[in-house]
Amino acid sequence: MDPLPLTSIRPVFRAAAVAFVPALEPASPAIWEAVERTIAAALAGRPPGVTRQLALFLRMLDLAARLRHGRSLAGLDLLARVRLLERFERSPILLVRRGIWGLRTLVFMGYYTQEPVIAGLGYRASAAGWSARR
Amino acid sequence: MTTRRYDVVIVGAGAGGGTMAARLVPLAAAGKKVLVLEQGPRFLDHDFTGRELDMAPALFADGGGFLTADGSMTLAFGQGYGGSTIVYTGTSLIAPERVIRRWNVPDLIHSDLAARSARYLGQNNVHLLPTDEINENNRLFVTGAAKAGYHAERFPLNLKGCRGSSLCNLGCPNAAKQGTHRVQLPAAERGGVEVVTRAEVRRLGEGRLEVRITPRPAGGKGTESEWAPGEYSVATDHVVLAGGSIGTSALLLRSGLAGLPVRVGHGFTAHPAFVLVAEHARPVENDVGHPKSFFLDRGEREGFVLETCMYFPFVTAKNLTGFGPDHARMMEAFPRLQMILVLACDRAVEGNRITINRSGKAVVHYGFTQTVRESLAAATRAAARIFFAAGAVRVHAPLADPPVIEARDQGRIDQLIAARHFLPGATSISSAHLMGGAGMGWSAADSVTDGFGRVHGRPWLRVADSSLFPDALEINPYLTIMALADRVADGLLADLKTN
Ligand SMILES: Cc1cc2nc3c(=O)[nH]c(=O)nc-3n(C[C@H](O)[C@H](O)[C@H](O)COP(=O)(O)OP(=O)(O)OC[C@H]3O[C@@H](n4cnc5c(N)ncnc54)[C@H](O)[C@@H]3O)c2cc1C
Numbered sequence: 001m002d003p004l005p006l007t008s009i010r011p012v013f014r015a016a017a018v019a020f021v022p023a024l025e026p027a028s029p030a031i032w033e034a035v036e037r038t039i040a041a042a043l044a045g046r047p048p049g050v051t052r053q054l055a056l057f058l059r060m061l062d063l064a065a066r067l068r069h070g071r072s073l074a075g076l077d078l079l080a081r082v083r084l085l086e087r088f089e090r091s092p093i094l095l096v097r098r099g100i101w102g103l104r105t106l107v108f109m110g111y112y113t114q115e116p117v118i119a120g121l122g123y124r125a126s127a128a129g130w131s132a133r134r
Numbered sequence: 135m136t137t138r139r140y141d142v143v144i145v146g147a148g149a150g151g152g153t154m155a156a157r158l159v160p161l162a163a164a165g166k167k168v169l170v171l172e173q174g175p176r177f178l179d180h181d182f183t184g185r186e187l188d189m190a191p192a193l194f195a196d197g198g199g200f201l202t203a204d205g206s207m208t209l210a211f212g213q214g215y216g217g218s219t220i221v222y223t224g225t226s227l228i229a230p231e232r233v234i235r236r237w238n239v240p241d242l243i244h245s246d247l248a249a250r251s252a253r254y255l256g257q258n259n260v261h262l263l264p265t266d267e268i269n270e271n272n273r274l275f276v277t278g279a280a281k282a283g284y285h286a287e288r289f290p291l292n293l294k295g296c297r298g299s300s301l302c303n304l305g306c307p308n309a310a311k312q313g314t315h316r317v318q319l320p321a322a323e324r325g326g327v328e329v330v331t332r333a334e335v336r337r338l339g340e341g342r343l344e345v346r347i348t349p350r351p352a353g354g355k356g357t358e359s360e361w362a363p364g365e366y367s368v369a370t371d372h373v374v375l376a377g378g379s380i381g382t383s384a385l386l387l388r389s390g391l392a393g394l395p396v397r398v399g400h401g402f403t404a405h406p407a408f409v410l411v412a413e414h415a416r417p418v419e420n421d422v423g424h425p426k427s428f429f430l431d432r433g434e435r436e437g438f439v440l441e442t443c444m445y446f447p448f449v450t451a452k453n454l455t456g457f458g459p460d461h462a463r464m465m466e467a468f469p470r471l472q473m474i475l476v477l478a479c480d481r482a483v484e485g486n487r488i489t490i491n492r493s494g495k496a497v498v499h500y501g502f503t504q505t506v507r508e509s510l511a512a513a514t515r516a517a518a519r520i521f522f523a524a525g526a527v528r529v530h531a532p533l534a535d536p537p538v539i540e541a542r543d544q545g546r547i548d549q550l551i552a553a554r555h556f557l558p559g560a561t562s563i564s565s566a567h568l569m570g571g572a573g574m575g576w577s578a579a580d581s582v583t584d585g586f587g588r589v590h591g592r593p594w595l596r597v598a599d600s601s602l603f604p605d606a607l608e609i610n611p612y613l614t615i616m617a618l619a620d621r622v623a624d625g626l627l628a629d630l631k632t633n
């Protein structure tokens with residue numbers, strides 16, 4: 001089963017996700033699957049309209065890349081993609097800023113909650129607290 | 135529809151509801167039937183895994199992603215046996231005298247509130263952490279503040295057996311935090327008060343509540359409800375609303391009671407907050423030890439409070455401004471990070487309020503006033519000074535453009551950090567101090583309840599939670615909520631005695 005309810009625009013989603021978290025570029029299929037599964041679970045708890053809006057927003061980003069750079073979002077190199085998304089992040093239109101914020105938050109949720117990623121950051125909090133350290 | 139009858143029903147089992155429940159034990163002992171209805175579950179000790187992915191969806195409303203109507207602020211509030219006290223950090227402060235005076239609530243005097251607060255300080259085992267349990271993230275705040283010319287104060291904390299896991303906001307895995315789920319609610323149940331979880335009060339009418347009991351979802355945390363799933367009609371003489379700022383207003387509004395005070399939902403304040411992060415050149419002990427031991431109160435003079443904090447990777451990533459390589463570099467520096475939480479002391483203004491949508495769900499409208507933006511900027515400048523004085527090499531400041539300030543630029547903090555860089559929807563802002571919506575005051579024209587939480591014109595209906603605040607408290611609110619609920623309980627007990 002496809003974990004992410006955005007199959008038709010997966011390349012756009014992944015292109016944006018890599019711009020938000022560059023470490024995803026070389027990520028293994030297992031990490032991608034875990035990230036997308038986490039996001040899918042979060043979206044499943046939201047009204048269906050949220051997923052529709054997200055898909056629409058991703059299409060809008062892709063269209064903007066094509067109009068501005070003559071390439072799809074996935075076709076842009078990382079820096080150009082980041083710059084384009086940063087323009088939207090600073091857009092005068094609140095709805096657009098919100099869209100970027102929401103999308104990046106989902107990607108961060110997908111990525112920074114994975115155990116290997118957390119361990120890789122060196123974050124070691126555990127219930128044992130001090131007794132695990134001293 | 136199943137029908138039940140109780141003498142008093144409390145809606146919500148958080149800071150206010152838990153306090154109320156414990157105070158009504160003498161009623162239960164005298165044979166009266168007292169019921170607490172809580173929409174969230176009753177968690178078991180082993181449910182608290184400390185993992186962000188498990189805990190946030192289980193403990194927080196909308197999984198921690200509840201947004202204001204325009205999407206520019208995330209509101210964090212807990213749901214369950216204990217309400218937001220399950221996820222709070224346990225800092226326990228008595229309300230400032232100046233704030234209570236400014237509230238100008240009939241019969242509410244600071245000394246009374248302080249005496250009641252002191253009782254809960256004792257009940258909740260509030261004390262200062264021993265120095266050897268204070269981690270480096272907290273110590274850096276103190277030394278940085280002193281070098282920058284500020285005086286950091288120590289937070290009294292309500293802990294018993296804290297192991298320093300630093301996971302407080304994901305629910306304590308060591309049962310150490312003395313929230314109402316650990317102290318007042320168990321005491322209430324031992325004293326004969328009935329608590330029913332997974333019990334959402336859908337509507338409220340005079341003498342009757344419509345309640346829906348939901349089953350435990352497959353694989354979900356917590357126990358099954360104490361009642362069988364289904365629809366219930368609960369008859370009662372007295373209702374005490376303690377659903378939290380948002381829950382209480384939403385319930386009042388969707389119940390459509392005729393002639394309700396027009397101020398329901400108004401006066402919402404939130405202490406809008408963001409997280410500032412600084413990178414040091416060497417490791418900082420930050421992910422072990424209680425996260426919040428110190429604060430800097432500039433509420434009176436500059437409209438802000440700084441607190442030490444340490445968040446989990448996802449919450450940290452979400453709170454940093456921006457994304458891409460710069461953001462990733464900051465995240466990769468996690469073991470070298472110092473963190474400070476910045477809170478603005480906002481004021482109740484027209485327009486910032488709670489309403490409901492067509493399905494009766496709360497919608498929170500919140501706009502950032504220029505004063506709040508200036509307070510956030512002033513707070514960010516103070517925090518940046520503290521970070522650099524503590525030895526940070528760079529500071530991530532959302533109100534700077536670009537948001538990263540290098541140590542070599544610390545002399546230009548005043549120019550670099552400015553309110554004009556605040557961009558709602560792009561700057562990550564959140565709130566965990568939700569206040570107002572059913573504020574206390576003099577009459578139905580200016581408020582929802584009187585000084586004892588009685589809804590104007592409805593002797594059977596009371597409020598006993600953070601909704602009562604007529605304006606922001608300017609410090610961490612839970613202790614004041616408990617003190618106010620304690621007062622409401624006195625009022626109810628006195629009325630019942632007279633009648
Ligand atoms: C992450 C976090 C950290 C915090 N840290 C601190 C701190 O360190 N110090 C401090 O002073 N404060 C802190 N706070 C704030 C403090 O926890 C809250 O202000 C306080 O718990 C609010 O009390 P309350 O009774 O108003 O609502 P809550 O404690 O939120 O309880 C309301 C309860 O009512 C239930 N409810 C709502 N509607 C209904 C309904 N219709 N039917 C049935 N049940 C309903 C909810 O599910 C909830 O359990 C923190 C809050 C958060 C979220």
Ligand code: SF4
Pocket residue numbers: 129293295296297298299300301302303305306307308309310311423424425
């Ligand atoms: S730091 Fe202490 S109170 Fe907080 S979660 Fe850990 S053990 Fe519990």
